[in-house]
Amino acid sequence: xxxxxxxxxxxxxxxxxxxxxxxxxxxxxxxxxxxxxxxxxxxxxxxxxxxxxxxxxxxxxxxxxxxxxxxxxxxxxxxxxxxxxxxxxxxxxxxxxxxxxxxxxxxxxxxxxxxxxxxxxxxxxxxxxxxxxxxxxxxxxxxxxxxxxxxxxxxxxxxxxxxxxxxxxxxxxxxxxxxxxxxxxxxxxxxxxxxxxxxxxxxxxxxxxxxxxxxxxxxxxxxxxxxxxxxxxxxxxxxxxxxxxxxxxxxxxxxxxxxxxxxxxxxxxxxxxxxxxxxxxxxxxxxxxxxxxxxxxxxxxxxxxxxxxxxxxxxxxxxxxxxxxxxxxxxxxxxxxxxxxxxxxxxxxxxxxxxxxxxxxxxxxxxxxxxxxxxxxxxxxxxxxxxxxxxxxxxxxxxxxxxxxxxxxxxxxxxxx
Amino acid sequence: xxxxxxxxxxxxxxxxxxxxxxxxxxxxxxxxxxxxxxxxxxxxxxxxxxxxxxxxxxxxxxxxxxxxxxxxxxxxxxxxxxxxxxxxxxxxxxxxxxxxxxxxxxxxxxxxxxxxxxxxxxxxxxxxxxxxxxxxxxxxxxxxxxxxxxxxxxxxxxxxxxxxxxxxxxxxxxxxxxxxxxxxxxxxxxxxxxxxxxxxxxxxxxxxxxxxxxxxxxxxxxxxxxxxxxxxxxxxxxxxxxxxxxxxxxxxxxxxxxxxxxxxxxxxxxxxxxxxxxxxxxxxxxxxxxxxxxxxxxxxxxxxxxxxxxxxxxxxxxxxxxxxxxxxxxxxxxxxxxxxxxxxxxxxxxxxxxxxxxxxxxxxxxxxxxxxxxxxxxxxxxx
Ligand SMILES: Cc1cc2nc3c(=O)[nH]c(=O)nc-3n(C[C@H](O)[C@H](O)[C@H](O)COP(=O)(O)OP(=O)(O)OC[C@H]3O[C@@H](n4cnc5c(N)ncnc54)[C@H](O)[C@@H]3O)c2cc1C
Numbered sequence: 001x002x003x004x005x006x007x008x009x010x011x012x013x014x015x016x017x018x019x020x021x022x023x024x025x026x027x028x029x030x031x032x033x034x035x036x037x038x039x040x041x042x043x044x045x046x047x048x049x050x051x052x053x054x055x056x057x058x059x060x061x062x063x064x065x066x067x068x069x070x071x072x073x074x075x076x077x078x079x080x081x082x083x084x085x086x087x088x089x090x091x092x093x094x095x096x097x098x099x100x101x102x103x104x105x106x107x108x109x110x111x112x113x114x115x116x117x118x119x120x121x122x123x124x125x126x127x128x129x130x131x132x133x134x135x136x137x138x139x140x141x142x143x144x145x146x147x148x149x150x151x152x153x154x155x156x157x158x159x160x161x162x163x164x165x166x167x168x169x170x171x172x173x174x175x176x177x178x179x180x181x182x183x184x185x186x187x188x189x190x191x192x193x194x195x196x197x198x199x200x201x202x203x204x205x206x207x208x209x210x211x212x213x214x215x216x217x218x219x220x221x222x223x224x225x226x227x228x229x230x231x232x233x234x235x236x237x238x239x240x241x242x243x244x245x246x247x248x249x250x251x252x253x254x255x256x257x258x259x260x261x262x263x264x265x266x267x268x269x270x271x272x273x274x275x276x277x278x279x280x281x282x283x284x285x286x287x288x289x290x291x292x293x294x295x296x297x298x299x300x301x302x303x304x305x306x307x308x309x310x311x312x313x314x315x316x317x318x319x320x321x322x323x324x325x326x327x328x329x330x331x332x333x334x335x336x337x338x339x340x341x342x343x344x345x346x347x348x349x350x351x352x353x354x355x356x357x358x359x360x361x362x363x364x365x366x367x368x369x370x371x372x373x374x375x376x377x378x379x380x381x382x383x384x385x386x387x388x389x390x391x392x393x394x395x396x397x398x399x400x401x402x403x404x405x406x407x408x409x410x411x412x413x414x415x416x417x
Numbered sequence: 418x419x420x421x422x423x424x425x426x427x428x429x430x431x432x433x434x435x436x437x438x439x440x441x442x443x444x445x446x447x448x449x450x451x452x453x454x455x456x457x458x459x460x461x462x463x464x465x466x467x468x469x470x471x472x473x474x475x476x477x478x479x480x481x482x483x484x485x486x487x488x489x490x491x492x493x494x495x496x497x498x499x500x501x502x503x504x505x506x507x508x509x510x511x512x513x514x515x516x517x518x519x520x521x522x523x524x525x526x527x528x529x530x531x532x533x534x535x536x537x538x539x540x541x542x543x544x545x546x547x548x549x550x551x552x553x554x555x556x557x558x559x560x561x562x563x564x565x566x567x568x569x570x571x572x573x574x575x576x577x578x579x580x581x582x583x584x585x586x587x588x589x590x591x592x593x594x595x596x597x598x599x600x601x602x603x604x605x606x607x608x609x610x611x612x613x614x615x616x617x618x619x620x621x622x623x624x625x626x627x628x629x630x631x632x633x634x635x636x637x638x639x640x641x642x643x644x645x646x647x648x649x650x651x652x653x654x655x656x657x658x659x660x661x662x663x664x665x666x667x668x669x670x671x672x673x674x675x676x677x678x679x680x681x682x683x684x685x686x687x688x689x690x691x692x693x694x695x696x697x698x699x700x701x702x703x704x705x706x707x708x709x710x711x712x713x714x715x716x717x718x719x720x721x722x723x724x725x726x727x728x729x730x731x732x733x734x735x736x737x738x739x740x741x742x743x744x745x746x747x748x749x750x751x752x753x754x755x756x757x758x759x760x761x762x763x764x765x766x767x768x769x770x771x772x773x774x775x776x777x778x779x780x781x782x783x784x785x786x787x788x789x790x791x792x793x794x795x796x797x798x799x800x
Pocket of ligand 1: 117149156158180182228232395396403
């Protein structure tokens with residue numbers, strides 16, 4: 001089956017977004033970054049940590065301010081459907097947006113202007129009317145932040161192996177369990193938690209609920225220090241937390257599919273993220289190869305250095321090209337439909353595995369070309385190298401992506417590439 | 418999994434002597450242009466050289482004890498010969514006859530399950546060992562050491578019927594050892610060739626210097642050399658020895674590719690300078706060198722384990738087979754690529770090496786298969 005694809009060029013509204021984003025970066029973000037630099041709280045990419053190991057409050061607040069102002073400027077939620085207050089951008093459009101944001105935003109506060117894990121995701125399109133007004137709207141306006149709680153200490157790749165339970169009690173659900181490795185665990189106001197509602201029902205055994213952080217029985221666990229060193233990852237405990245049925249997302253038994261909707265969104269975002277950061281690293285590497293001298297000449301004249309640049313270019317260009325192609329095929333298939341056809345799952349996983357691995361090679365070469373300074377703590381290269389190493393694990397490891405691709409290929413004729 | 422032990426893997430004096438005489442003879446008789454010419458002739462195997470190697474240097478009977486008429490050497494010396502044969506991609510039935518058939522026979526020497534077969538075993542060991550006859554083992558060349566006993570052939574009253582595909586060196590074998598199921602279960606039979614009821618069907622292989630042939634048996638007479646457990650042990654021993662010594666051959670092949678490419682890089686000029694002065698090529702050759710050096714360590718460890726009957730032989734052989742297979746392909750591919758256009762021509766022998774490397778990568782177990790074996794030996798069963 002061949003898929004009708006939409007074009008992959010940036011649309012008019014993407015070009016408009018880019019212009020507005022650049023203005024926002026100049027007028028709002030740059031002064032905020034300057035101000036933050038004087039606070040002694042570290043940088044957005046290398047924040048100081050508080051006593052509990054969390055991102056320093058000053059850095060967190062600076063990011064929050066950018067989020068709120070980006071939302072007011074209509075920059076925060078271009079990926080969300082228009083009927084929910086977003087801009088309804090397609091995946092191709094979002095890839096251009098993400099690529100631009102990561103390219104020019106670099107590692108700075110500007111990245112916060114576009115919603116990611118902390119903001120509303122496509123899974124939340126499935127909330128009912130009361131929860132939409134009470135919980136989703138504040139997230140869309142960046143008045144609150146979110147977390148997605150799926151992983152548990154003993155259930156990572158094996159999502160269906162989770163043990164957090166949600167039990168119905170009249171018009172309420174009672175949630176018990178512990179979630180691990182949760183991004184934004186320390187600060188989130190609203191958590192989309194995935195829990196078992198029908199043990200033994202396989203991919204229908206889970207449901208998703210929104211839990212407000214002020215519910216009795218909800219508590220935040222310790223920070224998990226990671227290689228990212230951003231003080232944003234931690235544990236969440238649910239100890240008999242009662243939520244009304246209106247906090248349920250989608251149908252009972254749809255939790256796995258909804259978790260995949262969220263996770264697939266993060267996977268698809270790899271395309272623009274790696275294209276943008278990849279371009280940034282390549283530009284910096286070229287500058288370095290021209291300016292750094294060894295044996296009386298620029299290192300760029302050494303063949304092996306030149307070939308490293310060429311290999312970076314090949315990785316950035318090919319990953320970007322395949323991602324745009326795949327996003328456009330996904331737009332035709334419906335990237336967030338439930339159930340998602342095997343062919344779409346294959347494309348999503350291809351985007352993730354190709355980008356994660358290409359970007360890792362790019363970041364590795366970027367460090368190499370910068371020599372010792374590429375290893376300096378706080379340098380763009382060393383931070384993005386750590387990020388690149390991280391990317392291959394969350395949102396489904398690269399091994400799990402290969403499983404998904406193989407399953408889709410083996411699933412039947414409609415998945416023929 | 419047992420603890421790795423430290424061993425002396427350096428080549429000893431005897432091994433150096435073996436290498437020197439093998440290299441000299443092969444340079445005289447199996448220079449690459451001669452090998453290339455033979456590929457296109459009606460006689461793809463060089464049996465005259467095989468007989469000289471066997472009669473004068475005793476290479477066919479390296480693994481056969483002196484008491485049985487052989488050279489009484491060990492797998493270490495045999496591995497050195499295999500390296501040299503890999504270097505020259507010589508079209509000789511060493512793998513089929515001196516390694517696979519001979520190892521299977523050696524394992525049957527004291528067979529309790531088939532006392533009347535012992536005389537046959539001795540007769541064949543002597544004949545294969547002095548090169549007066551050549552033999553092979555009837556398994557598809559792709560068979561890994563861990564494969565179960567084959568069930569393709571049945572024997573009734575000493576007559577064998579069945580079909581075995583892609584048997585190495587069968588083309589020139591005077592006797593083939595066949596694993597068959599008879600009245601008492603698994604057994605090993607020796608079938609003389611040519612013989613009535615035994616037909617050979619040549620298969621076109623990528624590797625022009627090592628032929629594979631299908632064997633069709635239709636009531637062919639066989640002499641029983643081992644039964645039941647002995648037959649299974651013999652087959653496993655032959656395949657393990659085969660995989661270990663094939664790794665040595667792959668090492669020799671990779672080394673030839675590296676040496677030849679380094680030499681070429683020094684003498685081929687482009688842009689007014691030797692291509693070896695381009696940094697990118699130097700680094701690639703350095704990578705091949707690193708791989709070949711590692712291949713030497715693991716291949717030597719395998720040969721040593723086979724020679725001493727070490728407890729971890731299976732593990733060491735799996736490491737060598739997995740690593741050397743890929744190294745040979747890497748070295749041969751770099752050889753073709755770095756020779757540029759000339760490397761793509763029929764006249765240049767690089768293609769012989771690439772085709773040998775690629776087919777032997779799949780022979781006696783694939784690298785992935787050997788890694789799966791390693792996983793099992795490390796108590797990490799593959800799913
Ligand atoms: C910085 C960071 C942020 C995160 N944020 C969140 C978040 O916000 N919300 C959330 O819910 N989770 C989050 N996670 C968790 C993340 O999704 C998991 O770490 C990931 O799914 C892998 O699970 P695991 O760590 O338990 O590894 P495991 O599942 O234990 O895997 C270990 C290894 O085994 C391999 N493996 C496992 N199963 C298979 C298989 N079937 N086939 C082949 N190989 C397999 C894996 O690929 C991996 O190499 C985050 C993790 C990190 C590091």
